[in-house]
Amino acid sequence: MQTPASFEYERATSVEGALASLQRLGSGARVIAGGHSLLPMMKLRLAKPDHLIDINDLDELAYIREQDGEIAIGALTRHVDLLKSELLAENFPLFRDAENVIADPVVRNRGTIGGSLCQADAAEDLSAVCSAAKAKVVIHGADGERVVGMEDFHVGPYMTAVGDGELLTEVRLPLRPGAGSAHEKVERRAGDWAIAAASAAVWVDGGTITEVGIALSAVGLTTIHLSRAEELLRGKAPSAELFAQAGEIASADCSPGADGRGPIDYKRHLCGVLTQRALRRATARALHQEA
Amino acid sequence: MQVSITVNGEQVSRDIEPRQLLVHFIRETPGLTGTHWGCDTSNCGACVVLMDGKPVKSCTTLAVMCEGHEIRTVESLEVDGRLDPVQTGFHERHALQCGFCTPGMLMTARALLDENPDPTDLEIRTAISGAICRCTGYKNIVSAIRWAAEHEASAKQEV
CATH class of the missing domain: 3.30.465.10 (Uridine Diphospho-n-acetylenolpyruvylglucosamine Reductase; domain 3)
Incomplete structure (x- = not known):
C-alpha cells in the first residue's frame, strides 16, 4: 500500500487564512488543491510536507x-x-x-x-x-x-x-488583437505525459508577427522558453521557411534525456516538427485561416 | 482527526489520520469493498467514485478532503434489487471478465450518462480513457455503455 508519511492537515476558509497558515508554518507546509501530482510524490516520499493546507474550499x-x-x-x-x-x-x-x-x-x-x-x-x-x-x-x-x-x-x-x-x-x-495560438503534443497513449509538446502564440498585425511566444514541455529539466526562435520571428512576415528555421532552433535548444519515451535524437527531431506545427496552426488561427 | 463524509447517502464518521486515502476510508466501511484499489497512482481508474456527482480517483484523494462532500460508490447503483442500466449493459454485452476494473468503469460510465445521456462511441472512449481494462479490451465496454444509454429511458420507466 502506498500511503503518504504523516502530516498535519488544515482546511483553509479564506485566502488570508491560508496565507497566515503558510507564513506561520514556513517551509514545512505545502498547499494542496487537486493533489494529483502532490499526493503521488508524497506516497513516494519525493515530497514530505509536515503540513498540508487544503484550499479546495476557496x-x-x-x-x-x-x-x-x-x-x-x-x-x-x-x-x-x-x-x-x-x-x-x-x-x-x-x-x-x-x-x-x-x-x-x-x-x-x-x-x-x-x-x-x-x-x-x-x-x-x-x-x-x-x-x-x-x-x-x-x-x-x-x-x-x-x-x-x-x-x-x-x-x-x-x-x-x-x-x-x-x-x-x-x-x-x-488580450491583444491579432492573436493566434496552438499546443501540439505527442504522447505514447491516452493521458500519458508528453514525449514532447510545443506551445506557440503569435500576434500578427498587417502581415507581420509583432509578438510571439514559444515553449516546449518534457524536453529539459524545466519548461524550455525558445527565446532565440522568438527573436528570429519577431517583426517578420510568417512563412513556412521561417517556421522551419524556428523548428531547427527548437531542435537545437531543447535538452531532452533518453528514456522509455524515446532517444535524444528522436525527441530533438520531434521538437522541431511540433514547433513548426504549433506556429503554423497559431498563425492560421490569428489570420482566421484555420482549415 | 474526526471526519464525517456522506457515502451513498449515509453519514460515515470516523477518527482517521489525515494521510488516509479516500479509497481506504471507503473500503474500511462495512459493506463497501466494491470500490477497488488498483495502481495507487491515479492511472488505472479502478478506484473511481463520484464526489458531488463528478468522477474522481479515490486513491489520489485524501479522505479528510471529502469532509462535507457526497461520495457515491458502485454499491449505490443497485436500488431495491434492480440494477442500474450501466450494470445491466455490462451484463448484456459481456463487458467484464475478471471484474477488477468494473466498479471504476461503472461509476465513470454513470457520470458520463448523467452529463451526456446520448454519447457517441468517441465520447464514451474519451470518458473512459482514464480507466484501464486488461481483460476484455474496450469494445464490449463501449458497447455496454451505449446499451445503457439506449435503455436508460425505458429502464427508468420500469422503476
Missing part, C-alpha cells in the same frame, strides 16, 4: 473572466473548466488544445491550473502553454501581492518563484 479562486484588458484565471480553476471555457477557446485556443490531452477526464475534474504551475514539472503542459501565451502570475505573500512573468517563474526543476509563506492566486493573459 471558491473565490475558481474563475475565468475578462478584466482590464486581460483574461484572469483563478488558481483553483480546474482543468475541466479550462477545457470548457469558451472565453479561453476564443482568445487562447492553445488552452483547449492542451486540456484535451492533459491526463484524463477524471483527473481533469480535480487538477487545477495553480497546482500545475506550482508543481513545475517540466513535462507538464500548462507551464508551456502559459509561457507561450506571455502569462503573468499573481503571487500573494506577507507583503501583499506581486506579479511575475512566466519567464521568471520557473527557477529550477519543480521550483518556482512562489516562496515559503506565499500563494499563487491568479494567472493573467494579455
Whole structure:
C-alpha cells in the first residue's frame, strides 16, 4: 500500500487564512488543491510536507473572466473548466488544445491550473502553454501581492518563484488583437505525459508577427522558453521557411534525456516538427485561416 | 482527526489520520469493498467514485478532503434489487471478465450518462480513457455503455 508519511492537515476558509497558515508554518507546509501530482510524490516520499493546507474550499479562486484588458484565471480553476471555457477557446485556443490531452477526464475534474504551475514539472503542459501565451502570475505573500512573468517563474526543476509563506492566486493573459495560438503534443497513449509538446502564440498585425511566444514541455529539466526562435520571428512576415528555421532552433535548444519515451535524437527531431506545427496552426488561427 | 463524509447517502464518521486515502476510508466501511484499489497512482481508474456527482480517483484523494462532500460508490447503483442500466449493459454485452476494473468503469460510465445521456462511441472512449481494462479490451465496454444509454429511458420507466 502506498500511503503518504504523516502530516498535519488544515482546511483553509479564506485566502488570508491560508496565507497566515503558510507564513506561520514556513517551509514545512505545502498547499494542496487537486493533489494529483502532490499526493503521488508524497506516497513516494519525493515530497514530505509536515503540513498540508487544503484550499479546495476557496471558491473565490475558481474563475475565468475578462478584466482590464486581460483574461484572469483563478488558481483553483480546474482543468475541466479550462477545457470548457469558451472565453479561453476564443482568445487562447492553445488552452483547449492542451486540456484535451492533459491526463484524463477524471483527473481533469480535480487538477487545477495553480497546482500545475506550482508543481513545475517540466513535462507538464500548462507551464508551456502559459509561457507561450506571455502569462503573468499573481503571487500573494506577507507583503501583499506581486506579479511575475512566466519567464521568471520557473527557477529550477519543480521550483518556482512562489516562496515559503506565499500563494499563487491568479494567472493573467494579455488580450491583444491579432492573436493566434496552438499546443501540439505527442504522447505514447491516452493521458500519458508528453514525449514532447510545443506551445506557440503569435500576434500578427498587417502581415507581420509583432509578438510571439514559444515553449516546449518534457524536453529539459524545466519548461524550455525558445527565446532565440522568438527573436528570429519577431517583426517578420510568417512563412513556412521561417517556421522551419524556428523548428531547427527548437531542435537545437531543447535538452531532452533518453528514456522509455524515446532517444535524444528522436525527441530533438520531434521538437522541431511540433514547433513548426504549433506556429503554423497559431498563425492560421490569428489570420482566421484555420482549415 | 474526526471526519464525517456522506457515502451513498449515509453519514460515515470516523477518527482517521489525515494521510488516509479516500479509497481506504471507503473500503474500511462495512459493506463497501466494491470500490477497488488498483495502481495507487491515479492511472488505472479502478478506484473511481463520484464526489458531488463528478468522477474522481479515490486513491489520489485524501479522505479528510471529502469532509462535507457526497461520495457515491458502485454499491449505490443497485436500488431495491434492480440494477442500474450501466450494470445491466455490462451484463448484456459481456463487458467484464475478471471484474477488477468494473466498479471504476461503472461509476465513470454513470457520470458520463448523467452529463451526456446520448454519447457517441468517441465520447464514451474519451470518458473512459482514464480507466484501464486488461481483460476484455474496450469494445464490449463501449458497447455496454451505449446499451445503457439506449435503455436508460425505458429502464427508468420500469422503476
